[in-house]
Amino acid sequence: MNWDDLKVFLAVARFESLSSAGRELKVDPATVGRRIARLEEELGAPLFAKSPQGYAMTDAGQRLLIHAEHAEQAMAGAVEELAGQAGDLSGQIRIGAPDGCANYLLPQVCSQIMEDNPDLEIQIVALPRVLNLSKREADMVIGVSPPTAGRLTVQKITDYKLHLAGARSYLIQHPKIETLEDLRGHRVIGYIPDLIFDKELDYLAEAGIEKVNLASNSVSVQFNWVRSGGGVGIVHDFAIPFGRGIRKILTDQISLTRSFYLIRHADDRRLERQNRFAALLSEGLRAEVARLEAMA
Numbered sequence: 001m002n003w004d005d006l007k008v009f010l011a012v013a014r015f016e017s018l019s020s021a022g023r024e025l026k027v028d029p030a031t032v033g034r035r036i037a038r039l040e041e042e043l044g045a046p047l048f049a050k051s052p053q054g055y056a057m058t059d060a061g062q063r064l065l066i067h068a069e070h071a072e073q074a075m076a077g078a079v080e081e082l083a084g085q086a087g088d089l090s091g092q093i094r095i096g097a098p099d100g101c102a103n104y105l106l107p108q109v110c111s112q113i114m115e116d117n118p119d120l121e122i123q124i125v126a127l128p129r130v131l132n133l134s135k136r137e138a139d140m141v142i143g144v145s146p147p148t149a150g151r152l153t154v155q156k157i158t159d160y161k162l163h164l165a166g167a168r169s170y171l172i173q174h175p176k177i178e179t180l181e182d183l184r185g186h187r188v189i190g191y192i193p194d195l196i197f198d199k200e201l202d203y204l205a206e207a208g209i210e211k212v213n214l215a216s217n218s219v220s221v222q223f224n225w226v227r228s229g230g231g232v233g234i235v236h237d238f239a240i241p242f243g244r245g246i247r248k249i250l251t252d253q254i255s256l257t258r259s260f261y262l263i264r265h266a267d268d269r270r271l272e273r274q275n276r277f278a279a280l281l282s283e284g285l286r287a288e289v290a291r292l293e294a295m296a
Contacts, residue, residue: 001042003075006068008035009047013065016054073267090119093277096138098201100219101260101285102126104239104292106142109284113277120277140278141263142285144200151266155278158286161293162203162256163248165240166232177232177249180208187213187231189222200258203234207254238292248296260285 011021011032018029018036025032040047047061057065097106102124110122125138146154171177175185188211190204195217204212214225219236226233227243234256240246262282268274 001039003071005035005039005042006071008032009039009061009064010068010072012036012048012055013057013061013068016056018055069267073271088119089113089117089273089277091273092121092123093140093274094123094125094138095281096125096127096141098142098144098219099126100223100236100239101142103220104236104242105285105288109281109288112284113280139264139268139274140281143198143261143263144258145198146261147263153264153266153269155262155282157260157262157282158289159257159259160289161237161296162234162258163237164207164232164250164254165226165235165246165248167227167229167243168245168247170229170231171247171249173229180250180253183209183232189214189225189231189233191215191219191222192217203256206256207234237296238289240296241292260289 011024015021018032022029022032045060046058048055049058106124114120190212192215196202214230216222222233223235223239
């Protein structure tokens, strides 16, 4: 059994299709299929069962997956050691994050890390959903709630605040908002209810606000609606400095606290390069949240 065959196996296990695995490996699906067939013949056991949903691992495949992931980590560790990672960080690191964090925090934090580590290649995947670390969609993920399943390590990074806010232009032109009851006469901005992917994002329900007039699955779209005078909505305090003229309202009645967590695959704890990057990322995020919230 050689490492190249194991890489093909891991790709099919994670993407559950020959074509997706081929795109990831930059080879054609037929080649992927032949490599899997060769590996199954070598091991004397079927590793995948084809179904309408794709390629599902058999019991033998599940057992091989554990050893293949250990081999993957060992190879990555060897590359790091031979590359002399005691100095500057280098290579590619992909971070998955909800789009609020990705838009208003990560650009500054990652730029600062790059100043001291110019050979790094940092990728930010900003998606309003949870990325799958087991399928290696990212090297690490910033989440708003700690996962309860999977072979993952979770580290709390920092708390952050959210408040109801509106643009000065909107607040001047519409009736005063002095109580929650006053919101009935205003346009409310928030998430599309059935696209809320984490209960921690259901801000309006916690604030007792039921009707959403302008809704998006993107916190950045919501923020821009607030900034442009579209209505009032729950916004991150750390985003407020990016929107000129945004004011917090009803701060004595609506004040939410949430947390960011750094989530990694359990085996990645062995990789010193990722450990060092994770430490820099966490430290940078804590400092940036504190700096921006002080300006809100």
